[in-house]
Amino acid sequence: MFKKLIEESTGKSPWLFHINAGSCNGCDIELVAVLTPRYDAERLGFKLAGSPRQADIVVVTGPITAQSLPRVLRTIEQVPEPRCIVTMGSCPQSGNVFRGSYSICGPLSKYVHVDVDVAGCTPKPEAVIDGLALATKILQQKRREMK
Amino acid sequence: MSFLSYQHFPIFTIMLYFLGAFLIVVFGKAKALRHAVAFLCTAGPLALLISLIGRVMVHGEIISYWMGNRTPVGDYAIGIALEVDALSLFFGLLVATAVFVACLYSFRYMERDHNVPQYYTLYLMLAGGVMGLVLSGDLFNMFIMVEILTFAAVALTAFRNKVTGALEAAFKYLVVGSIGSTCILAGTIILYAQARTLNLAQLAAVIPGNFGVSTKLAFALLFIGFCTKAFIVPFHPLAADAHGAAPASVSVLISGVLTKSGIYGIIRLVFFLFQTMNLGTMQFWLVFLGSVSMFVCVTMALAQHDFKRLLAFHSISQIGYVLTAVGLATGLGISAGLYHAMNHTLFKGLLFLAAGAVLHETGTTDLGKLGGLAKKMPHTAALFLIGAASISGIPPFNGFASKWLIYQATYQKAAETGNIGFALVTVIALVTSTLTLASFVKVTQSVFFGQMPEECKNAKEVPFGMRFAMGILALLCILTGLFPGLVTRYLTEPAAKAAFAAGNYINAMMGQGYAERIMGAAAPGAPAVSFASSGVWSPLSWLLLLMIALLAICVVALSGKYDKVSVRSSKEVEKKYQLFYGGETQSFSQVGGGDLFWGFKHNWRHYFSFMHDLHSGIVNDYSLWAVVALALAIVYALIVL
Amino acid sequence: MLLVLNALKYLAYILIFPGFLFSFLVGMLLTGIDRKIVARMQKRVGPPILQPFYDFFKLLGKETIVPDAANRRVFLLAPLVGLAGITVLQLFIPVFHFHVFDNVADVIVILYLLLIPALAEILGAAASGSPYAGVGLSREMVTILAVELPLLLVLLAVAKTVGSAMGRGLVFSLSTIVGYQELHGSLITKLSMIPAAVAFLLIIPGETGSHPFDTAEAETEICEGMMAEYSGAPLGVYKLTHAMKIFTVVSLFVALFLGGIGAGIQNLVAAIGLSGAFAGALSLLLQILVLVLLSIVLTIVCISFVHAITARLRIEQVFKYYWTIVTCFALVSLVMAWYGL
Amino acid sequence: MITLNYIASFFLIVLGLYCIVVKYDLVKTVIGLSVMDYGVNLLIITIGYHPGGTAPIFTAGEINPASVFVDPIPQALTLTSIVIGACVTAMSLSLVIKLREMYGTLDTREIRRLRG
Secondary structure, eight states: OOHHHHHHHHTTOOEEEEEESSOOSHHHHHHHHHTSTTTOGGGGTOEEOSSGGGOSEEEEESOOBTTTHHHHHHHHHTSOSSOEEEEESSHHHHOGGGTTOTTBOOOGGGTSOOOEEEOSSSOOHHHHHHHHHHHHHHHHHHHHHOO | OOTTSGGGHHHHHHHHHHHHHHHHHHHTTSHHHHHHHHHHHHHHHHHHHHHHHIIIIISOOOEEEEGGGOOOBTTBOOSOEEEEOHHHHHHHHHHHHHHHHHHHHHHHHTTTSSOHHHHHHHHHHHHHHHHHHHHBOBHHHHHHHHHHHHHHHHHHHTSSTTSTTHHHHHHHHHHHHHHHHHHHHHHHHHHHHHHSOOBHHHHHHHSTTOOOHHHHHHHHHHHHHHHHHHTOGGGHHHHHHHHHHSOHHHHHHIIIIIHHHHHHHHHIIIIIISOOTTSHHHHHHHHHHHHHHHHHHHHHHHTOOBHHHHHHHHHHHHHHHHHHHHHTOSHHHHHHHHHHHHHHHHHHHHHHHHHHHHHHHHSOOBGGGOOOHHHHOHHHHHHHHHHHHHHTTOTTSHHHHHHHHHHHHHHHHHHHHTOHHHHHHHHHHHHHHHHHHHHHHHHIIIIISSOOOGGGTTOOOOOHHHHHHHHHHHHHHHHHHHOHHHHIIIIIHHHHHHHHOHHHHHHHHHOTTHHHHHHGGGOOOOOOOOOOOSOOBOHHHHHHHHHHHHHHHHHHHHHOSSOOOOOBOOSSOOGGGSOOSTTSOOOOOOOOGGGTTHHHHHHTHHHHHHHHHHOOOOHHHHHHHHHHHHHHHHHHHHHHO | OHHHHHHHHHHHHHHTSSSHHHHHHHHHHHHHHHHHHHHHHTTOOOOOTTHHHHHHHHHHTSOOBOOTTSOHHHHHHHHHHHHHHHHHHHHHSOBTTBOSOSSSBOHHHHHHHTHHHHHHHHHHHHHHOOHHHHHHHHHHHHHHHHHHHHHHHHHHHHHHHHHHHHTSSOOOOHHHHHHHHHHHOOGGGSTTHHHHHHHHHHHHHHHTTOGGGGGGGOHHHHTTGGGTTOOHHHHHHHHHHHHHHHHHHHHHHHHHHSTTHHHHHHHHHHHHTOOHHHHHHHHHHHHHHHHHHHHHHHIIIIIIHHHHHOOOOOHHHHHHHIIIIIHHHHHHHHHHHHTTO | OHHHHHHHHHHHHHHHHHHHHHOOBHHHHHHHHHHHHHHHHHHHHHHTOOTTOBOOOOOGGGOOTTOSBOOHHHHHHHHHHHHHHHHHHHHHHHHHHHHHHHHSOOBTTTOOSSOO
8 A cells, every 4th residue: 555655665765785895985985975965866866875784875985896796796695685786987887097007807797787887987976866866766676676 | 296297297398408418328338328308309399399389379268287296375476487488389399300400410411420418419509498498487597508408508609619709709608697696686686685485486476566776677687688698789799709610419409499488488578477568658769779780780790601500690680680670579579570580499409501512511501612502402402592582571481471470460469559660660671681682692693603612612401301400491381381370370460468467377377366456457458459460461372472483484485386496504614604704714703792782781881890899708708787777777777667 | 332432432542633644744844943943043944844744755765675584573563663652652642721631641651651762762773783873772772871860850859849838748640740730829939839830941952862861862863863774654753753752742841831821721712602512613613723823832942043053962961951950950840849839 | 694605606707717718728717617616506506595584484475585594596406506517517528538648738729739
């Protein structure tokens, strides 16, 4: 009976979990900037969750180093359905300046399905918010498809 | 007087235990026979005492029984007497229940030990000793019974002499316990020198009002003697050692029964023999001792890392509640104290049996080595949780009912006397209760929940016999919590009234009119005792509400219209169902008992380290405490009484 | 027939007002307002006021993962027990003149019933087997210990004040305390009760686990602490319980210290010249409205403002703070009440 | 004469307590217990003593606390008490033997695994 309400709510309350897969911290700072007074993503319901169990959207930054790969995959696996995976910055998809290094296992899309890719080094907060909003739409879609 | 008349029941009760002890020595080699004898000799006394409830509790009859029918001659008691009033019967019922249940438990629990017949002999001796103590009407017999029970308890403590600390605990207990027994003997004999009688009733008529120096000395000696048996504060390390080392079924007896015998002795002493409870200082000292016991022991318990030792410290903490409530000397106070004494026997018995079950399956009670047992032993865990909720005073279990009465009683006393000190006692009692909760959260987390270490993988549920015994106690915990009105009406209030009716006690024993004749106008009859409390609590309706609410919520939750996503769990190791470790693979990591409550312990670190140093484990120190306590008691008695 | 009607009536009490539905709505509203106010104080736009509802319903639609290491039954049942506990507790707290039960529980019982949601959470956390949850439950227990002492002193002071004013020694029954205030004005107007009220206001954020005292659920250091392994509907139930607990604690404050307002409302309705069933309904409605408004004000003052201007304390600081400063306030009040000031 | 008995019994009890508290040797602790016990026994027997009393043989009609014979009850009590004292000694010595086997020492300062 709450089906409609739940679908509606899924689009309005996406909680983020942020994974740093060897990032230079540029994207990480920028993700935090998204939540600051100037851009305030919380008005769209975004919130940083402390544990992957509570997250809807996983934000991955960094070029997926060999050390981080199994951890990233395990953490993504531990996020309950419906979930969205957003890569932030150029690194997770292309490797950026780290490309070709012996210790880089990227891109992430080799291992899991990536829903949204926000490119840029680093992407502007506006772009990040746009990407996250897109992910929210996908999330809502996934919820709708779950039976 | 026919042979099967109810007047014989008290002596049968005591004799059945000793008879059982004897029969097991003779026929104990055969297991079935041994168990049959033990069962009959523990169930029999319980049945006999239950059959007396109607007469003694409801109709207020006092059963006096003279051995060999040697009734007093010319106002002079020469025979040995048993006297059962509501107070004695109340404690007798506690003893019989605990003994019976722990006996059922030990059938399976003691299977793997050597020398099991000796165990049952000692066990029944201990039971008989305590029963004799509470039913006796004779001071010297009380001493004999104290010696018997101390002996049996010492021997049982050392029974598993391969266990670390068992011998040590037994020796310390023997030394300090003997000091206590000697105090009781010396006090008894000094009283005899004054009154030329050993009969409790006659002493109670003669002693009050004529205090000489020797009488006061006797009071101090007897008081300290019974404090040793109740393990009140300067004697608490012994209890901790003894409970920790003894087999669980014996710990039930030591904590649930032996301490009660001490409390019983104190009540008899201050309410009957010397009738000093109307003195403000006496009330102050009892309440003070009780409050110190409950607070010191609960903090000691928080610092423990052994399951049984932790429970042992909690025993003394709960005895502190009982003593505090009894020391208020109000109807509500004594009723609350006795209620709590009963509840303590039930829930502490349950907890010790649960600890025994854990020991039985895993071979250890170290909180740091256990964890996650709720998966392997679900029934034990559930029963333990009932016990833990009871002792922490979570409504609607029985611990809450009695603690709630104790809070009311202390605060009411404070309001009546205008003494803010009693309000402080209420505060200490409530804080102690929360600390108790904290330490049981610690046990729950580090034994039954959390992660399971490799060593515990082989644990399985304990045999039905053991669970059945625990189940009886758990059921009693719930019932006495749900029907506090019935318990107070039929058990604790008659007993509390009896505590005030020393005149009736004397007359029942020595013949009508004796108390008035000897004590003159001062004879305390049966005063009107008020049990009114200023609060309201009806557990049944609360529980009903909770059940309905829970049911409604569960129905909504399970109807599942909104939630098509099923709860899945897979047997094979899958990443998804591993615990979140910041991305690492799941590995064993348990937040152990010692790591919990850092925020609290850090603030109290000086206190904790002081207490740790104080409990040095050297028997000389503990004896010194006993001697100092004795000296203080003597000084108090000589100056104030 | 009467029995059925009565049963229906009580069911309505439990499920609709003042039980589940009412406190659900108000609690969620309070949480939403809290988030909005904090955002505004930080010069942000902030989430919509209905955000907690969205969060709750979204969580209902998520998958629930039960870790293999967890004790399944306890893990799933604990949130429901906590929710049921807080729902029932809500029934015992009078809404000014209106109270469902007269003689079921007194303030000491309520002190203990307030523990039940926290305990359920602790059990659930312990059952999840996560070490983060272990740390979280340890901190939660210390917070309970910290808050319990001043809260208890406040309750004892109130019991003594009302008791000696009524000439009965002590009064523990909450409905009597409210009834006394209706006749003699709110307790907060008494000099001796002002420190107690201050202490209670300081207790509110600790009891509800909101910001400077939310060490038990520190999301950045211990991954949400006790809720590290919870996902989906059980997590939603926990969030709901938290929201309801805010309302419960705040309305307990109103009942203890501002109970006199109820009489004012009744007088107002009587002054307009209404009587009969309609007047009763109107006055109840007004009382509910006033309670909700007061709750909002108290939430903003005690929770949102404090949240916006403080950083999270360490757990031993939480303990120290409550056992020194707040306890002092409560103790002053108790002593003053004792000597009849 | 009788006063001396009282003083002696008091002295014995205090001596026993002193021995228990001060001596760090298990055997000496046991000796202290026994000495204390003897002190109490002496006290009991002294209380029952009547100077110049005869043997306590009487019939029911003659009972009177002021009778000129030695009070029999304390003697019975002493007997019991002596038995109990012997039991305490036996029991504690057997524990001492076991303790010595397990800990390899008789020093109470080293027999303190249970503490804190």
